[in-house]
Amino acid sequence: MQTCLLLCALLVACTSARSLSARPDVEGLSYHHQQVVDEPLHPLVLEWIESRKMESKSGIRERQLPAGVDIDQVINIAKSVWNIIEGGRPTLNTSFDYATAVPSGVTEWTELEYWADPVTASYSAWVENIFKVKILELNYTVIAMPMGQYQGKGQYLTNVGIIPTIVRAPWSYTLSASTNVHGIVNVGSKDSPIAALQIDLNWGASWMFKKFTKTEAYYVRGDGKPITSLNSQK
Numbered sequence: 597m598q599t600c601l602l603l604c605a606l607l608v609a610c611t612s613a614r615s616l617s618a619r620p621d622v623e624g625l626s627y628h629h630q631q632v633v634d635e636p637l638h639p640l641v642l643e644w645i646e647s648r649k650m651e652s653k654s655g656i657r658e659r660q661l662p663a664g665v666d667i668d669q670v671i672n673i674a675k676s677v678w679n680i681i682e683g684g685r686p687t688l689n690t691s692f693d694y695a696t697a698v699p700s701g702v703t704e705w706t707e708l709e710y711w712a713d714p715v716t717a718s719y720s721a722w723v724e725n726i727f728k729v730k731i732l733e734l735n736y737t738v739i740a741m742p743m744g745q746y747q748g749k750g751q752y753l754t755n756v757g758i759i760p761t762i763v764r765a766p767w768s769y770t771l772s773a774s775t776n777v778h779g780i781v782n783v784g785s786k787d788s789p790i791a792a793l794q795i796d797l798n799w800g801a802s803w804m805f806k807k808f809t810k811t812e813a814y815y816v817r818g819d820g821k822p823i824t825s826l827n828s829q830k
């Protein structure tokens with residue numbers, strides 16, 4: 597009888613503690629996020645870079661802008677939202693899952709040339725319990741190819757994405773994550789456009805009656821400046 601009462605009380609306590617992000621101290625779980633510096637790129641990231649290294653198709657030499665192309669207006673001609681982890685497993689499709697920021701009117705990013713080597717920023721995000729044991733862990737790299745030029749103009753972006761490199765969760769936790777690209781703008785001038793965008797990592801896990809969700813936002817620029825985190829908390 598007493599055991600039953602205790603169990604019931606526990607169950608009520610559990611169900612009332614649904615959202616970890618709203619109340620991070622529930623059950624002593626805490627969220628952490630930090631940039632990883634001075635570490636070599638994960639083999640998965642190197643593999644991705646290798647698979648995305650495409651040559652500029654045309655190597656356009658004419659300087660006359662074709663009708664319908666507006667170098668001042670920067671748009672994404674690839675994906676805006678895609679899953680990178682489902683049911684605790686990475687689902688990234690390296691051939692199709694990426695965003696661009698190119699002139700409007702362009703139909704393939706390969707119409708641009710002089711792409712620079714990718715810029716990357718790696719992070720580790722995790723949730724730990726009161727004993728400082730990592731319950732959930734997600735290591736990932738934000739990546740983009742900058743400095744693409746259209747007819748000798750601008751600094752645009754392609755192959756923008758987030759690559760999950762380490763995904764760790766106990767079997768009873770369902771971890772998932774998606775990528776969302778938005779806020780695409782020209783932060784340069786009309787004649788020398790510089791593409792910029794925001795890319796979000798939305799990740800979370802659910803277990804029993806509980807759920808945890810978190811968004812990390814990053815700012816990426818076409819001129820190859822370092823990728824920066826838009827969230828201030830650690």
Ligand SMILES: *[C@@H]1O[C@H](CO)[C@@H](O)[C@H](O)[C@H]1NC(C)=O
Nearest residue numbers: 686687688689690691692693
């Ligand atoms: C990636 O997606 C494309 C199009 O949906 C599909 O044809 C291809 O098989 C996928 N590749 C992988 C590795 O899942």
Ligand SMILES: *[C@@H]1O[C@H](CO)[C@@H](O)[C@H](O)[C@H]1NC(C)=O
Nearest residue numbers: 632635719720733735762764
């Ligand atoms: C995730 O990245 C952090 C920082 O580099 C590292 O300390 C940790 O060991 C990584 N996780 C795993 C499981 O490799």
